[in-house]
Amino acid sequence: MSNKYRTHNCSELRKEHVGNNVVLSGWINKKRDHGNLLFVDLRDNFGITQCIIDKENPNFIELEKTQLETVIRVEGKVVNRSKETINKEIKTGEIEIGIEKFNVLGECKELPLPVFSDQEYAEEIRLKYRFLDLRRKKIHDNIILRSQVISFIRSEMNKLGFLEFQTPILTSSSPEGARDFLVPSRLNPGKFYALPQAPQQFKQLIMVSGFDKYFQIAPCFRDEDARADRSPGEFYQLDLEMSFVEQEDVFNVVEKLLVSTFKKFSNKKILFEKFPRITFKEAMLKYGSDKPDLRNPLIISDITKIFSREDVTFDIFKKLVKSGSMVRCIVTKKTKDKPRSFFDNIDKWAKEQGASGLAYFTIEKANEIAGKGPVGKFFSKESLEEIMKLTGAEVGDSIFLACSKQKELEKITSLARDKIAKDLDLVDNEIFAFCWVVDYPMFERDELTNKIKFSHNPFSMPQGEKDKINFDKPLDILAYQYDIVCNGIELSSGAIRNHIPELMYKLFSIAGYSKEDVDQKFSGMINALSFGAPPHGGIAPGIDRIVMLLANEKNIREVTMFPMNQNAQDLMMNAPSNVSDNQLKELNIILKSKK
Numbered sequence: 001m002s003n004k005y006r007t008h009n010c011s012e013l014r015k016e017h018v019g020n021n022v023v024l025s026g027w028i029n030k031k032r033d034h035g036n037l038l039f040v041d042l043r044d045n046f047g048i049t050q051c052i053i054d055k056e057n058p059n060f061i062e063l064e065k066t067q068l069e070t071v072i073r074v075e076g077k078v079v080n081r082s083k084e085t086i087n088k089e090i091k092t093g094e095i096e097i098g099i100e101k102f103n104v105l106g107e108c109k110e111l112p113l114p115v116f117s118d119q120e121y122a123e124e125i126r127l128k129y130r131f132l133d134l135r136r137k138k139i140h141d142n143i144i145l146r147s148q149v150i151s152f153i154r155s156e157m158n159k160l161g162f163l164e165f166q167t168p169i170l171t172s173s174s175p176e177g178a179r180d181f182l183v184p185s186r187l188n189p190g191k192f193y194a195l196p197q198a199p200q201q202f203k204q205l206i207m208v209s210g211f212d213k214y215f216q217i218a219p220c221f222r223d224e225d226a227r228a229d230r231s232p233g234e235f236y237q238l239d240l241e242m243s244f245v246e247q248e249d250v251f252n253v254v255e256k257l258l259v260s261t262f263k264k265f266s267n268k269k270i271l272f273e274k275f276p277r278i279t280f281k282e283a284m285l286k287y288g289s290d291k292p293d294l295r296n297p298l299i300i301s302d303i304t305k306i307f308s309r310e311d312v313t314f315d316i317f318k319k320l321v322k323s324g325s326m327v328r329c330i331v332t333k334k335t336k337d338k339p340r341s342f343f344d345n346i347d348k349w350a351k352e353q354g355a356s357g358l359a360y361f362t363i364e365k366a367n368e369i370a371g372k373g374p375v376g377k378f379f380s381k382e383s384l385e386e387i388m389k390l391t392g393a394e395v396g397d398s399i400f401l402a403c404s405k406q407k408e409l410e411k412i413t414s415l416a417r418d419k420i421a422k423d424l425d426l427v428d429n430e431i432f433a434f435c436w437v438v439d440y441p442m443f444e445r446d447e448l449t450n451k452i453k454f455s456h457n458p459f460s461m462p463q464g465e466k467d468k469i470n471f472d473k474p475l476d477i478l479a480y481q482y483d484i485v486c487n488g489i490e491l492s493s494g495a496i497r498n499h500i501p502e503l504m505y506k507l508f509s510i511a512g513y514s515k516e517d518v519d520q521k522f523s524g525m526i527n528a529l530s531f532g533a534p535p536h537g538g539i540a541p542g543i544d545r546i547v548m549l550l551a552n553e554k555n556i557r558e559v560t561m562f563p564m565n566q567n568a569q570d571l572m573m574n575a576p577s578n579v580s581d582n583q584l585k586e587l588n589i590i591l592k593s594k595k
Contacts, residue, residue, distance in 0.1 A: 004023070005023065005025040005073055005105075006023050006024055006025045006073075007022045007023045007024075008022055008023075008024060009024075009044055009045070009046040009047070010024055010026050010042055010043060010044040010046055010047050010048055010049045010092070011044075011046035011047025011048075011049075011091050011092060012046070012092075013049060013078055013092050013095055013097075014091075014092070014094065014095065015080065015094050015095060017078045017095065018078050018079060018080055018095060019077065019078065020077070020078045021075070021076070021077055022075070022076065022077070022078055022097065023073065023074070023075050024042055024044075024049060024051070024073070024074050024097065025044070025071065025072070025073040025074075025105060026042040026043050026044035026049075026071065026072070027042070027043050027044070027069050027070070027071055027072075027115075027135065028040055028041070028042065028043075028066060028067075028068050028069060028070050028072060029041040029042065029043035029048060029068070029115070029116050030068070030116045031064075031068065033064060035055075036054060036055045037052060037053070037054055037055070038052070038053050038054075038060060038063060038064055039051070039052055040052070040053070040063065040074075040099070041116075042072070042074065042097075043135075045140075047090060047091055047092060048090050048092065049092045049095075049096070049097060050081075050087070050092070050096040050097070051074055051076065051096060051097040051098075051099050052096050052097065052098055052099065053098075053099040053102075057099065057100070059099065059101065059102050062102075063099070063102055066104065067107070067108045067109075067110070067111075068108070068111065068115070068116070069108040069111055069115055069132070069135070070104055070106065070107055070108040071104070071105040071106035071108075072102050072103065072104055072105060073102065073103050073105055074097060074099050074101070074102045075099070075100050075101040075102070076097040076098045076099045076100045076101075077097070077098050077100070078095050078096075078097060079095065079096060079097075079098050080094065080095060081093070081094055081095060081096050111132065112125055112128075112129050112132070113125050113126065113129060113132060113133065115132055115135045115136055116136075117136075118136055118137060118138045118139075121133075123557075123565065124565070124571065127557075127563065127564075127565055127570075127571045127572060128571040128572055129572070130561075130562055130563075130572050131572070134561065138558075139558060141551075142547070142551045142553065142558055142559045143559070143561055145265065145547060145550060145551055145559075146543075146547045146559055146561075148265070149261065149265060149543070149546065149547055149550065150217055150543065152261060152264060152265075153217070153238055153257065153261060153543075154217070156256075156257050156260055156261070157215045157238075157240070157257070160213070160253055160256070160257070161212075161213050162213040162214065162215040162240060163211060163213060163214060163215070164214075164215055164216055165206060165211070165214055165216060166216060167196070167199040167202035167203065167206075167216065167218065167239075168196070168202065169195060169196065169219070170183060170193040170195070171193060171194055171195075171196050171202075172193070172194060172524075173192065173194040174194065174197055174200075174201075174521075178197060178222040178223060178224045179222065179223035179224060180194035180195065180197065180221075180222075180223065181194065181195040181221045181222075181223050181233075182194055183195065184587040184588075184589055185587075186586050186587055186588075189587075189588040190588060195221035196218075196220060196221060197220055197221060197222050198218070198220045198237065198239065198540060199216065199218050199220075199239050200457075200459065201459075201522070201524060201525045203216075203239055203240075203241040203538060204241065204459065204497055204499075204525060204528075204536065205524065205525065205528050206241060207241055207242075207243045207497075207533070207534055207536040208499075208528045208529065208531070208532075208533045208534070211243075212242070212243050212244075213240070213241075213242050213243070214239075214240065214241045214242075215238065215239060215240040215241075216238075216239045216240075217236055217237075217238060217239075217543060218236065218237055218238075218239040218540070219234055219235075219236055220234065220235055220236070220237055221233065221234050222235075223568075225566075226564070226565075226566045226568070228554060228555045228556065229489055229545055229548065229555075229556055230556065231544065231556055231557070231560060231563055231564065232564050232566070232567075232568040233564050233568050235542060235543075235544050235556075236542070236543040236544060237492070237540040237541060237542050237543055238540060238541045238542075238543055238546075239538070239540040240253070240538050240539060240540065241536060241537070241538035242536060242537060242538060243534040243535070243536045244534055244535060244536070245496070245535070245536065245537050246496065246537075247438070247480050247482065247496055247537065249537075250482075250494060250496075250537050250538065250539055251275070251277075251436060251482075254484060254539060254541065255273070255274065255275055255434075258434065258484075258486075258491075258541070258546075259273050261546070261550075262432055262549075262550065265550045266432070266550050268430050268431055268432055269430060269431045269432070270431070270432050270434070271294065271295070271431050271432065271433040271434070272294075272433065272434060272435070275434040275435050275436050275484070276294070276435045276436070277435070277436045277438050278292065278435055278436065278437050278438070279437075279438055279439040280437055280438070280439050280440045280441065281439070283437050284410055285300065285302060285328075286299050286300055286301075287299075287300060287414060287417065288300055288328075288409075288410040288411065288412075288413040288414025288415075288417060289410070289414040289488075290437050290440075290483060290485075290490075291437075291483070291485050291488055291489065291490045292435060292437070292485060292488065293418070293427070293433065293487055293488030294433035294434075294435055294487075295427045295428055295429075295431055295433045295487060295488075296417060296418065296421040296426060296427050296488075297421075297426055298330050298331070298332070298417045298420060298421050298426065299330075299331070299392075300328050300329070300330055300413045300414075300417060301328065301329055301330075301331070301390055301391040301392075302326060302327070302328050302390075303327050303328070303329050303387055303390055303391065303401075304321055304326045304327045304328075306327070306383055306386060306387060306390075307321040307327055308321070309380075309382075309383050309386075311379075311380035311382060311383050312378060312379055312380065312383045313378045314359075314375055314378035314379070315378075316403075317359075317401070317403045320403045320404075321403070324405065325403050325404055325405055325409075326403070326404070326405070326406060326409055327401060327402070327403045328401075328402055328409055328413050329387075329391060329399050329400060329401045329402070330399070330400045330413065330416060330417055330420060331391050331392065331393040331397050331398070331399055332397060332398045332399075332400070332420060332424060333394075333396075333397050334396050334397065335362065335396075335397065335398040335424070336362045336363075336364065336372075336396045336397070336398065338398070342423070343360050343373065343398070343400075345423075346358055346360070346400065346416070346419065346420060346423065347359075347360065349419055350402070350412060350416060353412060353415055355402065355404070355408070355412040356403075356404075358400045358401065358402055358412075358416060359374065359375045359400070359401040359402075359403075360373050360374065360375070360398060360399065360400045360401065361373035361374070361375050361376035361379070361398070361399060362376070362396075362397070362398040362399075363384060363388065363393055363394070363395050363396065363397055363398075363399070364395065364396075365395045368381050369381045369384045369385055369388075369395070370384070371384055373398075375401070387399065400416060400420065402416065418488075432486055432487060432549065433486065433487055434484065434485070434486045435484075435485050436482050436483070436484055436485075437482065437483040437484075437485060438481075438482045439463070439478045439479075439481075440455060440456045440478065440479055440481040440482070440483075441455050441456075441475060441476075441477065441478060441479070442454070442455065442456075442460065442462050442474065442477040442478065442479040442481075442507065443455055443474045443475055443477060443510060443511065444475070445475065451512060452474055452475070452510055452511060452512070453511050453512075454511050456479065456481045456493065456495070457479075457481060457493065457495050458507070458508065458511070459495070459497050459498055459504075459525075460479040460480060460481045460495035460496065460497065460498060461479065461480045461495070461496045461497060461498045461499075461535075461537075462477050462478070462479050462480075462498070462503070462507065463477070463478045463479060463480060464477075464478075466500065466503055471506060471510065474510045479495065480495055480496035480537070481493070481494070481495040482494055482495065482539070484539065484541060486549060487549065489545055489548075489549065490545075491541045491542055491545050491546060492539050492540050492541040492542060493539070493540075494537065494538055494539025494540065495537060495538075495539075496535070496536075496537035497535075497536050497537055497538075499529055499533040499534065499535055499536060500529070501526055501529045501530050504518065504526065504529070505518055544556050544559060544560060547559040
């Protein structure tokens, strides 16, 4: 069915339409003036069709001077392209439209940025003129992909027996997590709503309400700084919760969903369709991070005990180990023939990261095992053999060593693992490597205050039978908390929830909250849990990050329709903005003037 603007879209016409009279509407993507002939690439949401007009046509001069990105309507006949002008890059590449008439539907001013190319452009201009930026092919395709991914996820969740519900946007402020966005209440002067950082408490209340499986493509609001993989302000997540489940039940649902989604929208290989489970402790040792990129084959090993041997004379490290430092190393396979500059560059890079550098040596064998390199001489044959046993290193391999306190050591070895893998070209960019990180500690010690605080999520269920948990050693308590990670990017955190009020009071008391604090700050939740709550758990994978991976983008703004800049400003709509004195008066708010 056609209307006055088009009989077809700009991606539809093929050889079988040759001879047909058609009407197309769209934007002028590109023009090529060949003197007697003018070629116009007409673009709409669906694709591009080449149109052609010759000098004899009375419309020629007007079309020739029409600005790029003007919206036009053309009438004409579909004709075959000559063999040498066929364009196999586009679906309509075998035909073109001989323009008979055209008229302007929407004029265009001078463009602040080009639309027909995907060249890099200043972010400030791109965000201010986002409606133009979104016309560009790559980002236009990313936003269409995002829509398709969300539709597919909805369909899959329905198949898995989940019901979609919407939770409130105006809610109460939460004392946990990032900063809240606050909204003043006109009807309750002096009081504020908060925009939800996540529907955490509501989705648990849905389980207490007797619904078995819930999901939502949920908007979440956090007043935090921007990063490449995090938008300032708002983001979307696939929020889900299930009743009468254990950790593995949640894992099975999420694995099925992610495998089917990533298979549908990408040709990249999925490394493990049954995602590996890695404990938090193991992740921090082997990868230096709880967001391990399993495409990277390098593994970190702890060799601190080697430095208690008398036949190891590396005194700088030995002294540091005696004062509480640890030594960890990364083995690189078959790197004995790498030039000295390769090793020195990594050592120099480590110093630029604020570390004291990375010591290194290569394992060689002439008559016997020996270490070659700046620190190789400090290790005896026997100590090298023990290192080889601990790390799986072989003759011809090299070893990079770092020595520091645990937190700094994890940081530098994690960064070094990525850096070395990049320099050696070890990471296969054509695969997705998912994993679960499990067994997070319930609590950690705050480095500044030295007090015990929740390490992950205060509503999580601790591991072990309730009566046998040793609350006197809170740092040893593990929780049923888990993260899902892909290619070094955390897609989500989740947990089996604590649905037992007395246990919740006990855990909150360890983190310094009184019973009154809990009753006041989590009144809706703690009250509901005392009226027969089922065991339940869930997770909330980030939609933006999933699409970012599928679109092969490094920055979340490339898959977000109208993102803010790094300062949480919408340059296009001029938000945040000033409001009138009348609006402030209605809200009982007086602004304090800055001196």
